Amino acid sequence: MTIITGRAKIAAVLGWPIQHSRSPLLHNFWLDRYQIDGAYIPLAVKPEDLRKVIQGMVAAGFKGCNVTIPHKEAAYLCCDRVDEAAKKMQSVNTLWFEPDGTICGTSTDGLGFVASLLDQEVSLKRCKVLILGAGGAARSVVTALSDVGAVITITNRTSSKAKQLINDLDIKANQLNWEDWPNSLEQFDLLVNTTSLGMEGKEDFAFDLTYAHPKLVVTDIVYVPRVTPLLKAAQDKGLKTVEGLGMLLHQARLGFEKWFGVNPTVDQELTEYVASSLRK
Ligand SMILES: NC(=O)c1ccc[n+]([C@@H]2O[C@H](COP(=O)([O-])OP(=O)(O)OC[C@H]3O[C@@H](n4cnc5c(N)ncnc54)[C@H](OP(=O)(O)O)[C@@H]3O)[C@@H](O)[C@H]2O)c1
Structure with missing residues (x-):
C-alpha cells in the first residue's frame, strides 16, 4: 500500500453527485501500481460552489482535478488557459494547476x-x-x-x-x-x-x-x-x-500524468479491476 506523506501530490474529481464515479478507483490503482506518494479523492460539489472549490484547491496546493456531470461547461469558464480541444467543446474534464496558480484545462474524452x-x-x-x-x-x-x-x-x-x-x-x-x-x-x-x-x-x-x-x-x-x-x-x-x-480508462491518462508525473498504462489487469466494480 502507498504511504501518503506531507509531500503527497493531491488531485480530485468534482461532481454532483459523485458517489458513482469510478475515477478514484482508477487513479488510486495507478498511484499504488507506480508507488507514488499521492492521493485522488472524490468531492461532491454543488454547482453554485464550483468556482470557489477550484480556487480553494489551487490555494491548498492540489495538483488539479477532473470534473464530471454537471460541471464540465462551468469548469471551462473557471480556466485561465484552455487548449484547442476544450475550446471546440466549450467544456473541460481535466484541470491542472501551474505552480503560479494558473488554472489550465482540457477535454480528454x-x-x-x-x-x-x-x-x-x-x-x-x-x-x-x-x-x-x-x-x-x-x-x-x-x-x-x-x-x-x-x-x-x-x-x-x-x-x-x-x-x-x-x-x-x-x-x-x-x-x-x-x-x-x-x-x-x-x-x-x-x-x-x-x-x-x-x-x-x-x-x-x-x-x-x-x-x-x-x-x-x-x-x-x-x-x-x-x-x-x-x-x-x-x-x-x-x-x-x-x-x-477502454475510452474511460484512456481518457484518465493525461490528467494522471499532469498531476503525478507518470504516463500510466491501460492493461488487462486495470481493465478487469475497474470492470469488476461496475458489476457491484
Ligand atoms: N466510455 C466513456 O468514457 C464515456 C464518456 C462519456 C459518455 N459515455 C456514455 O455515452 C452515452 C451518451 O452520453 P452523453 O453525455 O453524450 O449523453 P447526451 O448528451 O444526453 O446525449 C444522448 C444521445 O443519445 C440519443 N438518444 C437517447 N435516447 C435515445 C433513443 N431512445 N433513441 C435514439 N437516440 C437516443 C440522443 O438523441 P437525441 O438528440 O435525439 O435526444 C443523443 O444523441 C452515455 O451512456 C454515457 O454513459 C461514455
Missing part, C-alpha cells in the same frame, strides 16, 4: 476514445465512420475522429442536433437520417454508438446490423453493461468489437 481504438489496432486515417448520436459525448468523439483524418457521417434521432453539432464544431461531416442508417451500413468501416441506447436501465433497442460489411468494426462508448446490446449483436455476426471501458 476524444483522446481517450481514439486511444482505445488504436489500442485494438483499428486504423482511423481515412476510415469511413458512422456515428450514432449527437449529444455531449458525440462532440468529443467527432472532434477527435476528425483530427485523425477519419471520414465522418453522423446520424441522430433528432436530426437538427446533428446539424448543430457539425456547425458548432466546424468540421466536414455527412449526415444520414436516423431511419436510414441500418440500410446504409455496408459503406462504413467503423460504427460508433455515442447514444445512451443500450445503457443499463434504458429501454431496449434492437440494433440492426443486417447490412454490415464483414470487416465492419463496432464500438460502443456505453460501458455499463460491458457487452452492450450493440456489441452483442456485432459479436453474433462475427464482427470485431471495441468496448467503451
